[in-house]
Amino acid sequence: MARPATISTPDATDTAAAPETEPNRPTKPLGPVLKAASGPAAWADERIGIAALGRASLRKVFPDHWSFLLGEVALYSFIICLLSGIFLTLWFKPSMAEIEYEGSYQLLRGLPMSEAFASTLTLSFDIRGGLLMRQMHHWAAMLFVAAMFAHMLRVFFTGAFRKPREINWLLGVGLIAIGMVEGFAGYSLPDDLLSGTGLRFVDGLIRSIPLVGTWLEFFVFGQEFPGDIIIPRLYIAHVLLIPGIILGLVSAHLALVVFHKHTQFPGPGRTEKNVVGYPLFPVYAAKAGGFFFIIFGMITLMGALMQINPVWKYGPYNPSQVTAGSQPDWYMGWVEGAVRIMPDWEWHIGSTTWSWNIFLPGVMLMGLLFTVMGLYPFIEQWVTGNKSEHHLLERPRNNPTRTAFGMAAISCYGMFWLAGGNDIIATQFHVSLNAVTVVLRVAVFLVPFLVWHITKRICISLQRSDIEKLLHGAETGVIDRSPQGGYAERHVPVSDAEAFTLTEHLKYEPAQLEAGEDENGVEGDAATTKEKLRVKASAFYFRDQPAKLTSEEIAEAKEHILHGHDHGDEDHAELDGANGSNGTNGHREITAGEPEDEKATASSH
């Protein structure tokens, strides 16, 4: 099917010639800057061929939308973690050897503590800028994980994980999982009371794994908890192994974005076969580079002005001490919450103990989340049966079931998160701790169920409001009085650009079972169980979708808006009947008189 390739003519007042795509040959003579650069540039080109690289990449196009910058926030936060982390490694001692503290923080003077904790105190009080770097590092880590989640949600709700980007999605899921582990390892390094309590929790968690728990525990800690090697092991994981993996995954992730080119929202001039935006140099580089400095500056200011993880107040880790309000960093909060609200299920079989109360929420739940996250693109692809490439993003409202699943998942995660802070909720809002726990046990199931249904209805309503806009245009605030005496507000059709944007989305319909002949020519139900399941899933996903308008309907509606209000109400009834396959567009505007009466006296135009 031929694509209408409408190219806009350049604006007459526009002084610079603005072709849609660019010629490859420079048309102006070289200026002084380029003359100076041509020597070294030629030298480099003779060795590594940078000119060809430049030709291909210098003007690569990147579409512009604020939500596309969330992934950049994650990337830049990671870089800032790397830079501040290098500073910290110059003073941090990853050792659990016990020493007596004789440093400058007087409130811990003379106490026995590990070298790790003591060196963290040195960084915080004796190294100028040390506390700044520590706090920047921690804030950047929090932002890293938060931005990854925000970015993932953007990708999910806009359907950017669809073919050909499934691999990129899997890389991203891997990055989130590894990022959480990296953060846990990082805040456990100072060996303070709070993170030590967290390590004790992890010790109990590992122990609870059926069959192999004790063995894993002794292997991770080297011996009985706490042992003397967990901090050095976490250190090397945190500064070498995991950053290496992250760098590898991030590079692959970015390479794929460059290869596939970034997705874009539908809009005038934007198709599945192009990408519209600003060129890499100078605009995109300035914006992205500037954004790096902005995030860097923001994190620096947060590190300067907002206290985080004040380890000197927690004191060194002591297995017989604990603080009220013990929580892990926010991204582990949901696991913590799951463990808190879990009922006390444990099996005592013979001389064995099966601790489901710890194993299920602590280990299995995380596995479940990442498995579901990783599988989702493939599940959706199986349901829709759609195998084409997608480069235009979907607005969340146009895929209500996916959006509903996403919101339900967020609310389920949120309920677990609240449970992780149930004691803070109890003290801050003056409610009973036990009541909060019991309510959340129910809420983790009930709230996502409710949110799913509410979100779906909201999406469908938003779709209907888009259809209304196309059918009735925008309100002008001008009131017309008809000869019969009725008042109506004059509407104006939406612009072509907006109409195009509103109708660019994919149309989904539930799959049908193909009744037909099997390979032996026998008629009947040839579908496999898998096929039947797919049809059911497809029905679940795509029933209730408002019908997409056809071009005839839109053209007629535009006519009607411009000229139609002289005709009275009978045309509305006609349009109602002709409109869409299920006619549930809620078309209720002008209500004078009964349609039947009008039909008898109508004279159609």
Place this chain on the structure above:
Amino acid sequence: MRLLSTRRRHPLMRALFLALALFAMGALYTAVAPSSSSNADGGQSTQVEEGKALYQVGCSSCHGLQGEGTSQGPTLIGVGSAAVDFQMATGRMPATAPGAQIPTKPNRYTEAEIAAIGAYIDSLGTGITIPEQGQYSMSRPQRNAFPEGTAGDAEYNAAVEEYERVVARGGELFRTNCSACHNFEGKGGALPEGKYAPSLVGVSGKHIWEAMRTGPQQMPVFSQEVITDDDARAIIAYLNELHSRPNGGLDLGGLGPVSEGFWAWVLGIGGAVAFAVWITAKGVRAK
């Protein structure tokens, strides 16, 4: 009179009239309302007698006419004046409303009145008495308390070193005995069924000592034989030093990772999104 009536529709008149009415009501109430101080019998002179009179007015309805207790309040025989001082000076007592736990509120009694009631309670049975300042207070050595010269310097430094070691040990005692309920810097924590361990910020050393020894409501007792007065002084000095130290920035509530995570999202992601919207905004066009 004409002046007022010609301006009766002035916009300010409404406000003026309201202010006058409020003032009149306030004056009327002050004239009519009973004074908060009790009318102690003029003839009695001993502290215990005074205390008994105050007790009968303000406390006996829940704690019984002889301190024997009722269904509303426990017996006060043997609780001691330290408990009285703690409960009343922090405003917990007299309790005004039932609830999972008695909260603090502004105290309406003078120090002398509380001491009198305490003396009366002490007379009912021996308990912990109000402490001397030396029992709960210790302060950092000052240079001017030592002689001039290098010998004095050495003495001063040694005294400071000793003080700091004692305070550090007070911190260990605090984290072993107190932080599980009151949190690592004394900001308070949750207990079952709507109860809570209150914040210790701004609480005087005397009241902390009294609470430790008398075990108010659900708080356990920490007796002098186990946590000696030396230990108690060290714990209190640690808390004072801790609360006067600078933080690493705004302390965000002192509730640990929960508030840190909240601000990371609100200010961190919120700020990043705000900048992102600015960066990608189409901006004002010339037309």
Place this chain on the structure above:
Amino acid sequence: MSEHDTHEKSRNVIDDRHPVADPGLEPHQPRLTDIDEHAANRAERQVVLAFALVPVLAIIFVVCYFAVPKTWEVNFGPLHANALHVILGTTLGGAILLIGIGAIHWARTLMGDHEISEERHPAQSSDEARAEALEIVEKVIDESAVSRRKLIIRSLLGGVGIVAVPAVVLLADLGEWPTAARRAETIERTIWAPELKPGTNEVAKYRYIVNDITFKRIKASDLRIGQLVNAEPENLQELHGTEFNQEKAKAALVVVRMDPNSIRVPDSRKDWQVGGILAYSKICTHVGCPISLWEQQTHHLLCPCHQSTFDLGDSGVVVFGPAARSLPQLPIAVDDEGYLYATSDFTVPVGPSFFERDSTKDFRKGDN
């Protein structure tokens, strides 16, 4: 249909994608700075100002780094912090932020803002590329001689697979092996166990209960009803470093005194307590946090980590929360001077559950 579809026709997506014709890229609309030279100059000044402030802040940073003493504090409203830290952070942060703001402002106001379009190519390689690649792969297989000599490939894969086993086995010394014997020496016992006379089962020395941190022995008469003591075994002081922490993580104790009339003491534990003074493990049976949130009136002990609640007036049974086993109780007695000591070790392993743990001996509600 679009060339991007693969040979499989999508079955239930109606690609009714263009009811409205594509109006094409919107014409470029100039910004104020594109047409008004004054506005452009103003924008340039703003960008230059942003960049010019950067070295100013950087110099302030360097000067303050050396000049401001580490002891100065800043006390401004809710901000009470170290002055040097705040100054270094705000100057550095401000400088970096200004670089970003200058660059963005430059891009938004002065750089050309014409949107351009670039063609996408399908991710899939062209048919010729695929065909060629297939040919090359066939040639590779042919030249490697595996098509006729299949045993080579099979033995290679087998060999490479097996080499992974030594790599895994190399990790077998990551930690001690928690065999039954080693477990009995480590996680299934604590240092409360009395010292035995060598070669016999007779007790040489009982372990005395001392207050944590101060290591002062405790007399029964020191304790009032409603009192809680965070305690340790006296012999803990003999240990240091890693061993100290390992044993403390199991031996930590809470000693509470309750009114004997208000608690339920089962027959089997009548001699585990002294006149209402009972001792329990401080280590939660859920995941091992130390517990000392005790409500003296309800006798409930709350763990701050996940809110498991134990009733110390009823042999430590769980009354709320995710813990599945009661808190182990330590049998105690008084000597003739009135000091408290442990008459034996805990009768069950303390702390979190593990697979090989025999949980049949733990106290259950209603036991006697």
